[in-house]
Amino acid sequence: HISGAAIDLSSLIVVEGKVCWDLYIDGLVVSSDGNLLDALAAAIKVALSDTGIPKDNVSLSAASDEEPEVDVSNEEFLQFDTSSVPVIVTLTKVGRHYIVDATSEEESQMSSAVSVSVNRSGRVCGLTKRGGVGLDPSVIFDMISVAKHVSQQFMAQLDSKISAAEADAE
Numbered sequence: 001h002i003s004g005a006a007i008d009l010s011s012l013i014v015v016e017g018k019v020c021w022d023l024y025i026d027g028l029v030v031s032s033d034g035n036l037l038d039a040l041a042a043a044i045k046v047a048l049s050d051t052g053i054p055k056d057n058v059s060l061s062a063a064s065d066e067e068p069e070v071d072v073s074n075e076e077f078l079q080f081d082t083s084s085v086p087v088i089v090t091l092t093k094v095g096r097h098y099i100v101d102a103t104s105e106e107e108s109q110m111s112s113a114v115s116v117s118v119n120r121s122g123r124v125c126g127l128t129k130r131g132g133v134g135l136d137p138s139v140i141f142d143m144i145s146v147a148k149h150v151s152q153q154f155m156a157q158l159d160s161k162i163s164a165a166e167a168d169a170e
Contacts (some may be wrong), residue, residue, distance in 0.1 A: 001011065003157065006084050006085045006086060006119070006125070007023075007048065007081065007084065007085065008081060008084075011053065011078065011080065011081075012053070014056055014058060014068075014070055015058055015068050015070075015157070018067065018068060019058075019067075019068060019070060021053055024042055025047070025048075027040050027043065027044070027127075030094065032104065033051070033103050033104050034101075034102050034103040034104035034105070034106060034107045035090055035101050035103075035107075037090060037114060037115050037128075038087070038088045038089060038090050038101065038115070041086070041087055041117070042088075042154075042158060043087035044085070045082055045085045045086075045158060046158065046161070046162060048080045048082045048085060049079075049080065049082045049162045051079075051080055052077025052078060052079055052080075053077060053078045053080070053162070054072045054073050054074070054076070054077055054078075054156065055072075055073040055076040055077065056070050056071065056072050057070070057073075058070055058071075059070040059071070070081065073148055078134070083120055084119055084120065084149075084160070085119075086117045086118055086119040086120075086125045086126075087114050087117070087118060087151050087154050087155055088115050088116065088117045088118075089115070089118065089146075089147040089150045089151045089154065090102070090115040090116075091114050091116070091143045091146060091147060092106060092107055092110045092113040093110060093111050093112050093113065093114075093131075093135070093139075093143075094106060094109050094110050094135075095111075098143060098146060098152055100150055107114055107150060110130075110131055111131055111133040112129060112130065112132070112133045112134075112135055113129070113131055114128070114129050114130075114131045114133030114135070114140060114143045114144075114158065115127070115128045115129075115130070116143070116144055116147035116151070118147060118148055118151035118152075120155060122148050122151070122152065124147075124148070125143060127144070136158055
């Protein structure tokens with residue numbers, strides 16, 4: 001398991017050093033009223049919670065330099081563990097205030113915005129700043145603190161919705 005990875009990358013390995021699953025995530029934005037990065041991150045977390053990797057059976061040939069034969073199941077799947085997938089909370093600075101989940105109109109009035117990626121344990125996994133106005137380090141630390149608090153509430157809501165959807169599917 002690679003330290004800090006949002007998903008356990010070893011779950012994608014079929015045969016060490018030879019065969020693995022590639023995971024691509026495409027997002028199609030149909031409409032946006034602001035806060036796009038946060039919405040895409042939440043959508044990815046939810047989508048991965050419902051993504052299965054087909055179980056596989058590997059037949060290794062006697063010659064180690066040959067490609068292994070992989071039989072992929074159409075019926076059995078392994079679920080991703082998404083508990084480490086972070087959420088993103090963007091704080092948009094308008095005047096002296098921070099706005100969480102800003103609309104596009106609010107974003108048009110921003111002096112800057114800070115997007116903070118936070119995992120379940122409250123660890124900051126990434127940070128991006130937008131806007132031309134510089135920020136004092138104390139303001140950034142305050143924004144990170146707010147983002148950590150909001151992320152835990154947001155993650156709890158996502159977990160609840162995922163659990164409800166799984167219960168409905170059964």
